[in-house]
Amino acid sequence: MAPRVSAVLLALLFVAFPAASAATPVAAAPSEPAAQPTAAQELASENTTFQVQLHPDGDARWRVVERFDLTDENDTRAFERLGETFVAGNTEENALVEFQTASDGAASATGRDMELRDINREYVVDDGQGRLVLSFNWTNFAAVSGSQLRLEDAFYTQSGTWLTNLAAGQSLVISPPQGYVLTNSPQNSYIDNGDLRIDGSPTTRFERGDLDIVYDGGRNPNSTGTGTGTDQGPIQDGGFPLWGGLGILLVLGVVAALLYMNESDEFPAVGGSTTDSDDGDTPSAPASTTAGGESADEIDVELLSDEERVERLLTQNGGRMKQARIVKETGWSNAKVSQLLSSMDEDDRIDKLRIGRENLISFPDEDVTEIED
Structure with missing residues (x-):
């Protein structure tokens, strides 16, 4: 009670x-017994x-x-x-x-x-x-x-x-x-x-x-008026907008297709691989490698822009990462990563969500209702 x-x-x-209310004077305690409360x-x-x-x-x-x-x-x-x-x-x-x-x-x-x-x-x-x-x-x-x-x-x-x-x-x-x-x-x-x-x-x-x-409010430019907030977006209790779910399915489908199309280039077999030609007798040439052992067909991250490196990291980590991990993976300073992510957020290339003292970075419309530790 x-x-x-x-x-x-x-x-x-x-x-x-x-x-x-600090300026409100407080009455001194009465010298006589207090009256009974009403x-x-x-x-x-x-x-x-x-x-x-x-x-x-x-x-x-x-x-x-x-x-x-x-x-x-x-x-x-x-x-x-x-x-x-x-x-x-x-x-x-x-x-x-x-x-x-x-x-x-x-x-x-x-x-x-x-x-x-x-x-x-x-x-x-x-x-x-x-x-x-x-x-x-x-x-x-x-x-x-x-x-x-x-x-x-x-x-x-x-x-x-x-x-x-x-x-x-x-x-x-x-x-x-x-x-x-x-x-x-x-x-x-x-x-x-x-x-x-x-x-x-x-x-x-x-x-x-x-x-x-x-x-x-820039995530949904067609919205008007005020409401209770039940349709505010990915972080909510008891439901997820239909448009958000469809968007995620579309993104996942595109990513899956890209991974499938580039699977042989991104993940070559050790020592090279062979594929059958039309007559089944002609072996393919082994995949070339660099001095560091990486496939020559892999993307050279040094040729990517800073924004593309962040997007590549997000793709490799299921579409979402904590900001501190991006700092660790790239080796950039905290200040550079913070400024870069703010710019990408303004351009709608990523979303920043403040959770306690950390920022969760994700692709737009990424489902972050189940945040992993």
Whole structure:
């Protein structure tokens, strides 16, 4: 059972956004015995979800949903009274000022004009559960660059970050616009029905750069509007787009055909091989080899461009590799590989997917839902 609270959403935000609420004075402990808590103060908050629905223009629709278990009629009546004062917006349960402080701090840090619009408060009682819901539009929340949406600096302020932690029972859920693909995600996050999710714990802390979240809409130029994110691309839970599967089958078919056509050249038999001519009597000449023992028909990697070398490595490794392995295989510096892969990603020759502290490199539309260690 979660701890009992009196100022429901406001107390919640003191936990989630200490930087924003640090200026709020704390009353001194009373010298007389404290009054007995009211029924509303005895309600127990079970969990809270911060839902962020992104839009292609960078705006985001926020919904802060706090849930309560209502065990009997007394709990239900107490919650209804709490809900009425919450909807009225004239009690300490009104946490909008905390988000406004966060918005002002992020606007100052990023230089983007930000504003909270279309504010709505509601409460719901349904099947033994009560919910307080605060929703609003946060303009210019994400940085827009071409077809990319980047969220990292949206959590910045001049003095650090306004979202410093998620407590146990709190979750941050981010939904992309329809057709957008997640290309970079933070540690301790996972995909839940197409949405990026981070569940809080006593040790969940955030610093600058920890919430570097990037979506790319250029993979599906025909997509329009917003959605829940269930069609966002290869990394998702519970399904894979049909077009993605067909694309992979086509790529695999082409690769298999090329390997079959070049099998005799790429993998010559030791000591040469013979094939029957029309009359079956004429042996073929043994395969020529270089001084190093390699077939003369093999590709000289020194003649390939850097991009072609990366693509050749990907083909040899099933279409996907970790960036660190590419550095090891090529012998290039980390900086050169990082710059090269970023350029190839912009040209849609490869895809880069951030997994924890590593990058997974793959051909476009490669199935990376089952990532090997």
